[in-house]
Amino acid sequence: MSEPFRTDVIVVGGGIMGAAAAFFLRRRGKSVALIERALIGQQASGTNFGNVRRQGRFLPQLPLANRSRDIWGRLNELIGEDAEFLASGHLRVTYDDEMTARIETYARDALPYGLDLQIIGGNRLRERFPFLGPEVRAGSYAPHDGHANPRLAAPAFGRAARREGASVFERTEIVAVERDAGMFRVEAADGRVFRAEQLMIAAGAWGNRLSEQFGEPVPLVTHGPQMAVTEPIPYALEPVLGVSTTKLEETVYFRQVKRGNIVIGGAARGPASADTQRASVKPENTLLQFTQITRVVPALARLNIIRVWSGVESYLPDDIPIMGPSAKVPDLYYAFGFCGHGFQLGPGVGDVMAELISTGQTTTPIEPFSIARFASAPA
Amino acid sequence: MAEPRVIIVGAGPAGVRAAETLVAAGLRPTVVDEGRRDGGQIYRRQPEGFARSSAELYGTEAARAEALHATFDDLRPKIDYRPGHLAWNVADGHLHVVHDGSAEALPFDAMIVAAGATDRLMPVKGWQHAGVYSLGAAQIALKSQGCAIGRRVVFLGTGPLMQLVAAQYRKAGAQVVALLDTSRLWHQIRALPKLVSRPDVLAKGVGLAASHLLAGTMVRRGVTPVEIFGDADGGVSGVGVRLVSGRDLRLACDAVALGYHLRPETQLADLAGCDFTFDAATRQFWPVIDEDGRSSVPGIYLAGDGVRIQGADGAEIAGQLAALAVLADRGRSAPTEQISRLRQQRRAMERFRAGISEAFPWPHHLAAGLAEETVVCRCEGITAGELRAVVHDKGADEMNRAKALSRVGMGRCQGRYCGHAAAEVVAAATQLSPAVVGRLRGQAPVKPLAIRTRRAAP
Amino acid sequence: MSPLQPRFVRLAETDRPTVTIAVDGASVEALEGDSLLVAVLTRAGHLRHSEFGPEARAGFCLMAACQDCWMWTHDGDRLRACDTPVRAGLSVLTQPPDMPWPNRV
DSSP states (O other): OOOOEEEEEEEEOOSHHHHHHHHHHHHTTOOEEEEOSSSTTOSHHHHSOOEEOOTTSOGGGHHHHHHHHHHHHTHHHHHSSOOOOBOOOEEEEESSHHHHHHHHHHHHHHGGGTOOOEEEEHHHHHHHOTTOOTTOOEEEEETTOEEOOHHHHHHHHHHHHHHTTOEEEOSOOEEEEEEETTEEEEEETTSOEEEEEEEEEOOGGGHHHHHHHTTOOOOOEEEEEOEEEEOOOOSOOOSEEEEOOSOGGGOEEEEEOTTSOEEEEESOEEOEETTTTEEOOOHHHHHHHHHHHHHHOGGGGGOEEEEEEOOOEEEOTTSOOEEEEOSSSTTEEEEEOOTTOOTTTHHHHHHHHHHHHHHSOOSSOOGGGOGGGGTTSOO | OOOOOEEEEOOSHHHHHHHHHHHHTTOOOEEEOSSSSSSTTTTOOOOTTOOOOHHHHHGGGHHHHHHHHHHHHHHGGGSEEETTOEEEEEETTEEEEEETTEEEEEEOSEEEEOOOEEEOOOOOTTTTSTTEEEHHHHHHHHHHHSEESOSEEEEEEESHHHHHHHHHHHHHTOEEEEEEESSOHHHHHHTHHHHTTSHHHHHHHHHHHHHHHHTTOEEEESOEEEEEEEETTTEEEEEEEEOTTSOEEEEEOSEEEEEESEEEOOHHHHHTTOOEEEETTTTEEEEOOOTTOBOSSTTEEEOGGGTSOOHHHHHHHHHHHHHHHHHHHTTOOOOHHHHHHHHHHHHHHHHHHHHHHHHSOOOTTHHHHOOTTOEEETTTTEEHHHHHHHHHHHOOOSHHHHHHHHOTTOSTTTTTTTHHHHHHHHHHHHTOOHHHHOOOOOOSOSSOEETTOEEOOO | OOTTSOOOEEOSOOOSOEEEEEETTEEEEEETTOBHHHHHHTTOSOSEEOSSSSOEEOOSOSSSSSOOOEEEETTSOEEEGGGOBOOTTOEEESSOOSSOGGGOO
């Protein structure tokens, strides 16, 4: 057998978190092996909606989201590739007074975090966004949020990491992870061995299988986003649109890309399996989305969808991710389980994790995401 | 035992014979068809109010067409016939259909998919111009609407359909400028041992080929397509090919009928989760079936040109076999003799199919030579150069990754018309086999689905 | 060929009653039983323009598979020309209506 592949850090999982972390670790001078079972950005990172949205997030997550938004804004110069990020604005609409009150409260609470949300109602809302349907009461407009192309972003980070000198191993399945004599040892299915002082697990829906091996199981479950896209039509729908509601079936969101297609998601979650690595869109969910998106923009009824897709996403019971150092094993780090809202965070997570791994601390607070919160949970 | 709920998708030769077989066994199948009338593409019935005879429409196949139509007319009261229904998805034992803006989920115990075929295409520079049609389209214009696709038509490509449609055009009074065939005569001669398995069809084919020569139509074999000339506003103005001699031939025309034989419509099989396998002879992935049409998924049966291009006669046999397989698998007694006779006939059809694909080979080698600016994906306007760039610059050596990064096959037709050629472009650029490059995964909806669509009231 | 020149040629079945439709506002005589595609292309050279290239498009497969022949109505609805039968009074456009689509209901 050949000599182990030796680096400072091993990153397991080539989604947007792992690929971005590998890139930023190289920027901090660490040698990195990025190991991906299939291809970079194929699962949740490549199949999600593409929201670069901060508003509506769990407030303590906003500093991280802000840091990420800053990177999105200079992504092209940073990684030398275009992931179609568009600071198009983001509008969350409401159907009733209760939700309108909630978005008003949220706007007030988010202000200290630097998020400048505009609450718009009545005639002003319709003057500004004349395509909104009659049921829409009010909207919370985030002028600096937007969207990007998930098919491009993670692979672009992977290539940028490689250009910076990271060793990227695609189509490399991991069969064993362990720590001995102060070093991590990662073994691939084909017998190759990787060794490093530090290990970051960014394996998405498969993160739990690895954290478990270090005595830190978490109650991770899988779902598939229910995505659809229309035929291309002239670009006219600038902001990303979403519905602020407590009813799952009303939670649709959609965005128009510059080329003209409208990407649609939400209203339901679909089946996804970590074992088969497959997720699907239930036909009834597609039809449900039709009903819901035309409440927001009735003119969508005139269009056709041409494709649906899904991917394997992972969720935790409190709907926030696992991110930060292991609570049990030194030099072990986690970033997975982003509960369907990780895409916007990806570049920021990569940056923060690289800072944490190379300096032992981070200037952005991430304590709420510690794996320690599940320490007493039954396995 | 409760009567099994059987859905047949498609009312062409395979679908109609499957329905007939099930009805004969006392079942009442549901026949879902996208067409407004039965017959499929091959025996397409012209709209109400059209007056041409069967002989004019179907030529030597008139009797078979009439027999199929008559069978279906008799079946009408005995089946649940759903014309104008698009089968857009299949999941969890339900076929999802849409008709007139109304969506329904039809439960089934068994489903026979007989979805037919579409033209197999290899791009050529300029094929995006108005006035370039698939060979199938050229035939439909004539058969269903009494029209030619232009005043001066060049037929470019290969396959039995090209020979047939060119003859139909000439007979109908259209000007056939030339048949420019990428296959060579020796391909056809080499395939003779297989083609003699259906001597009557072989004789018809030889007769067709001879008719072009007798009529003085220009026929060139072994051509390398170079360009379809034209401009953005006016469309096609000519065709350029390189002849075997190495000389360039340029012909003026205002329409091109382009096609390289046919490919099965396998989207529903794919959405149903059927296993696919790579066929090295024809260089395509197709669903795995047994000799009766059972797929790898219990309850899903595949028949006709929608799974193997055996033609209309083969489809009639395959439809019966699939229906008999459904009955056998549902515990009905199986007519052993009939099944073994049909299987034997089908083996001859399969041998002939293999012969046809050797006689008119898919010109995969053309993919490597496509000029960089050649549009590969007509829907999204993606060129060969853009596709090769994601292979070379971004390491996309697998078809779905090449799609994700280049948008090839991402348009309205979902790669129906560029998928095979795009795989060849990637294969040539990576020096890998298309078996390794893979195939575009099927994604619903099978055809564009209107957002206006609502669930039918129960 | 000029864009105004008809592309398709009728060779048979010309003895049908006529139906009048409108294409880009101009009256077009079609025959009962025509598809929208045939009705337009026996009078003009194209159905629409490609979204991603300079060229006019006139359909490709004629069997509702290639999705090349989608036209517009004045309200912004989409019609697939090859499998839409003509009916008297049908009015279609070869390009999107002027008003931005999302503002129409």
